[in-house]
Amino acid sequence: MALTNQGGTMKNSVDTVRTxxxxxxxxxxxxxxxxxxxxxxxxxxxDLVVMTLNSxxxxxxxxxxxxVSVKADGRMRPRVRARGGYAxxxxxSDQRDLAREFCLPDRxxxxxxxxxxxxxxxxxGHTVVPSAAAWLECELHGEFEAGDHTLLVGRVxxxxxxxxGQPPLVFHHGSYSAIPGxxxxxx
Numbered sequence: 001m002a003l004t005n006q007g008g009t010m011k012n013s014v015d016t017v018r019t020x021x022x023x024x025x026x027x028x029x030x031x032x033x034x035x036x037x038x039x040x041x042x043x044x045x046x047d048l049v050v051m052t053l054n055s056x057x058x059x060x061x062x063x064x065x066x067x068v069s070v071k072a073d074g075r076m077r078p079r080v081r082a083r084g085g086y087a088x089x090x091x092x093s094d095q096r097d098l099a100r101e102f103c104l105p106d107r108x109x110x111x112x113x114x115x116x117x118x119x120x121x122x123x124x125g126h127t128v129v130p131s132a133a134a135w136l137e138c139e140l141h142g143e144f145e146a147g148d149h150t151l152l153v154g155r156v157x158x159x160x161x162x163x164x165g166q167p168p169l170v171f172h173h174g175s176y177s178a179i180p181g182x183x184x185x186x187x
Contacts, residue, residue: 002052002102002115002137003152011076014155021078026136031172031173031174031185032172032173033067033172034089034167034170034171034177035054035055035056035093035170035171035172036054036056036090036169036170036171037050037052037090037099037168037169037170037171037176038053038055038056038069038088038089038090038091039053039055039088039089039091039099039102039117039129039132040052040053040054040076040087040088041050041086041087041088041089041117041126041127041128041129042067042076042079042080042083042085042086042087042088042126043079043083043126043127044114044119044121044125045110045111045114045121046110046111047110048109048110048111048113048114048119048127049075049076049079049113050107050108050109050113050117050127051070051074051076051102051103051107051108051176052087052098052099052100052102052103053068053069053070053179054067054171055067055068056068056088056090059153060101063141063152063155064155064156065141065154065155065156066088066136066138066153066156067151067152067153067154068086068088068151068152068153068154069149069150069152070149070150070152072145072147072148072150073148077134077143077152080140080152081140081143083125083126084139084140085124085126085133085137085138085139085140085154085157086105086126086129086132086137086138086152086154087113087122087124087126087128087135087136087137087138088135088136088138088154089117089129089132089134089135090132090133090134090135090168091129091132091133091168091169092131092132092133092138092166092168092169093166093167093168093170093177093178093179094166094168095129095131095132095169096169096176098116098117099169099171100176101116113127114127117129118130118131120135122135122158123137123157123158124138124139124153124157124158125138128160131158132160133166134159134160134161135159135160136154136156136158136159136160137155137156137157137158137159138155138156138157139154139155139157140153140154140155141153141154142154143150167179167180
């Protein structure tokens with residue numbers, strides 16, 4: 001399919017016309033790409049901040065690096081910078097309530113969040129969720145500006161490994177779902 005640019009409008013060989021996408025069209029298109037759902041944590045006990053996150057990417061095996069994306073002007077970025085790292089807990093399909101709760105602007109923080117998560121301090125001191133499918137603990141490796149977000153690259157210093165059984169929580173087309181298990185059942 002050949003694309004031609006006609007005054008800012010893209011036209012392909014089957015006569016489909018698209019103007020430069022707006023935020024709603026972009027979000028709808030990206031909603032076609034299913035993502036895992038995680039909780040990003042920084043700190044512990046009274047110093048804990050948590051947010052639901054679906055932008056987790058493996059970056060490198062040598063060194064072990066992952067990338068998360070947070071709002072540039074949000075509360076998480078300065079905390080990660082000050083503490084020098086973060087942890088990411090990969091949620092199971094039965095943890096939808098946690099995902100919903102920690103994506104709200106007035107989400108719990110501090111000891112209340114620690115209790116709600118059933119969280120424990122990991123090796124780095126950042127909270128991990130033992131009931132999650134897996135978790136990774138990271139030292140901050142670098143920050144990169146990307147529009148209204150900041151990409152936080154973390155050097156992985158500890159992992160929990162995979163916990164078989166419960167399917168992972170997935171976000172797709174604006175809602176939570178799960179990948180069917182080996183037996184075809186979805187929780």
